[in-house]
Amino acid sequence: MEATASDRFKTGILFLAVLGLSAGLAFYVFGRSDIASLVWIAGVLPALLALFVEILRSIGRGEIGLDIVAALSMTAALVFGETLAAAVVAVMYSGGTFLESFAEGRARREMHTLLSRVPRTATRHQNGGLQDVPLDEVAPGDRLLIRQGDVVPVDGTVSSDGAFLDTSALTGESLPVRLTRGSDVMSGSTNAGEAFDLTATRPAKDSTYAGIVRLVEQAQASKAPMSRLADRWSLGFLVITVSIALAAWWFTGDPIRAVAVLVVATPCPLILAVPVALVAGLSRAAHFGVLIKGAGALESMARISTLILDKTGTLTDGRPQIVRIVTADGMDETQILRFAAALDQASKHPVAQAIVAAAKLRGLTLPVPQDVAEIPGEGVVGFIEDRQVVVGGLGFVLQRVQEPAVSHPDIEAGAVVVALAVDGQLAGHLVMSDPLREGAADMIARLREQGIARILLATGDRADVATRVTAGLGLDGIRADLTPDQKVLLLLSERKNGPVMMIGDGVNDAPALAAADVGVAMGARGAAASAEAADVVLLVDRLDRIGPGMEIARASRRIAVESVVAGIGFSVLGMIAAALGYLTPVQGALLQEVIDVAVILNALRALRISPRPGLSDAPPSEHSLKTDLSQGTMA
Known part of the structure; x- marks a missing residue:
């Protein structure tokens, strides 16, 4: 600057x-x-x-x-x-x-990055064609085209048969969600599947993302110097x-x-x-990967007594990982992973990419898939080494096997199951979840040694998922199902105990980061909005950096x-x-x-x-x- x-x-x-x-x-x-x-x-x-x-x-x-x-x-x-x-x-x-x-x-931070994340224009169906129009011209009832990878510009409802959306930046839910026709869509979500039509229900200035922007601005204005x-x-x-x-x-x-x-x-x-x-x-x-945006922020960081942590992408890795592989039909775990990863090379789904990454990490050689067909948000069908392979949700795969009567595997809260079928036979399941970051428990213990008296979790995710993920960490409290404004209220209520630090990574964390005495953003993979609103940015994707900082x-x-x-x-x-x-x-x-x-x-x-x-x-x-x-x- x-x-x-x-x-x-x-x-x-x-x-x-x-x-x-x-x-x-x-x-x-x-x-x-x-x-x-x-x-x-x-x-x-x-x-x-x-x-x-x-x-x-x-x-x-x-x-x-x-x-x-x-x-x-x-x-x-x-x-x-x-x-x-x-x-x-x-x-x-x-x-x-x-x-x-x-x-x-x-x-002092500007809000231009936060504002620029939402497109300045929207693609609207008009007179039998498509036309790019400024966001302020979008009115309730307009039908918009949301392409793959686009950020949804206004609140609306799904007008197509379905949509597959990444809402992690808004809700903290690490895995994309499948929405059906008529489902509500929040602005700021990212289209993780095929293009779909959206019927606007609010103008841009009244949508969810615009409300978060206003919350950040208000928090910065009210923050004590x-x-x-x-x-x-x-x-x-x-x-x-x-x-x-x-x-x-x-x-x-x-x-x-x-x-x-x-x-x-x-x-x-x-x-x-x-x-x-x-x-x-x-x-x-x-030098240790902790970017502190000014001497005042560093001085305040030295006096922190309460820490509030976001879950997805902060306390957890924010990316689904394989926690176990359940085998069936005589295949071993390595074969199941190899077939699933080989076919998932043709998919951009975050879960598919995680499976491919896990296979490569194990050093597996993945053949090129043939005749691939993907149903966005459901699964992938294709051939691997002349064998027909199906990978996807359990219901999707069971519809394509010869013996559909299979019991659902036991999974913990917040986990997802990816099923695999080979040549019409169910081969097994990959159970995936968003685990704690490595060293999270040691990091919390170290912060307590440094005088942090109170450590809380604040997340927009479900309470059962938050409780399972943080079991054994010894947190002083868990607050789940929180909206961005509720996170700010939690932070303000905790300030009575002393200066408060907030660590987060998503757009939904930006207002709380701006309101905190010290806001810390996961800058490597977090949302640009949170990095702009924060006083401290962790330049590497490691939560343990906060200890040395x-x-x-x-x-x-x-x-x-x-x-x-x-x-x-x-x-x-x-x-x-x-x-x-x-x-x-x-x-x-x-x-x-x-x-x-x-x-x-x-x-x-x-x-x-x-x-x-x-x-x-x-x-x-x-x-x-x-x-x-x-x-x-x-x-």
Whole structure:
């Protein structure tokens, strides 16, 4: 993204301050101290004016920040002729605000990716033909054509014999669903089968997907702003600074001592150390595949006490996997998998693709299917090595075997059965489900060790499926059958226990991610909407990345606090020395630079943070990052 107007403005202020200080020093070296003083004043004034504007805005918001101390020091230095000291302070202050702006620059997200996921046009049946029309022209009763792979643009009902839809981004249901004529269809679903006709029941602005967009926008607008760590120290530091400066002037009658105190007190350790430590933490987290969109998000991440997890695609893999193979008619498991996968090579169905992937993972060689016919959402018929093979739902396959009276295999909630028949005989079944991600239990245990007191599951899936999948994880609660707005309400109700983190991947998670104190999106294969709405994006398709991310966030914040305490301590000692007459304003400014360098070097320790060793803690390779992102939806 290109720089914002605010970023460019702060860059300009820093440029003028540095130019003024450098040019003034050049004139001073060549004996023109009078011109040097004017140049320093010219370099200070833009920073000082911008500072006064920011102070007025802060007061209007009811906030008292570090800006007041910096304004006092620069103003006092100019009033009493200490222009070099004022120029040094201006450079350091504008440099600190620029660095902080850089750290926060990507924290605000735009909604363009979420909005662009739905097509701008729809294909409408009109006058015996098809015509592409803008979405806002679609009215209830219009008949639309939804092609394979299209995202349904408006709510409606199926007007064809049937439709096969992937609703995982909206409901959390990992497997596509088969709908019959007259069934309701939600906008935002993806057509996973053949093209079908849809009769619109609502205009685009009132459809399900548009409602989710509005929920995200409202959540972002109502989300409390992240307060700067430095500002929480500012009031006490301001009181100490003004008290020492006034005492020095009162007891000595020398205003220059007060100026020296104010210059030494310029809060550059606070302004610089905090963003340096947090930016270093951002860089370190990215090394482990955790993209944190700003220093404020990292700071909030360090204070999380409650975690809410989505199920499908987050706590689970989001892709159906074979959990067991039931054999019949003398075939072994390998033969059943080989025949099913060979025929499923001709299908784009997610379950078929999962079966093919499982066969290849086992190293099976798959012959090319012949004379294939697919009934979308039902099954596939064809020939493998001159043998007739049928793969699909149990009912579909039983209609094509010689002995249809076969009992349905026992399956757990949320699982699906794929049946296989060879040469008219039932050969067996493949039982598939969406299992927990590997290491999910260890990840939850690790987060509890880090201080997460409460961990909940929030899903749009059925309660029995959610309960079965999470058995043994020791969650503090399961909330199932939730709509996007209900997820937001759950998050708001949990906030009474402390800052809340939400982890999700689907479009239905986007409003909750936007409303959370920290929203975390599964960026590798998750919906672009959730990645846009979130504060943190996991760049690799591994939930265990959140553990190292949390450790880095907490360590970065601790280093930032250490730097602040040390910086304030040294600054107070310097103020006392200036009040006693041991430091001139220029010497105070130079001392402050030494303090700045010291606290910045300490803050840079965040670049060397090493999360607690574990099998899952190795940084992802460049290849794995590229692979995960290329398979996902992030742009």
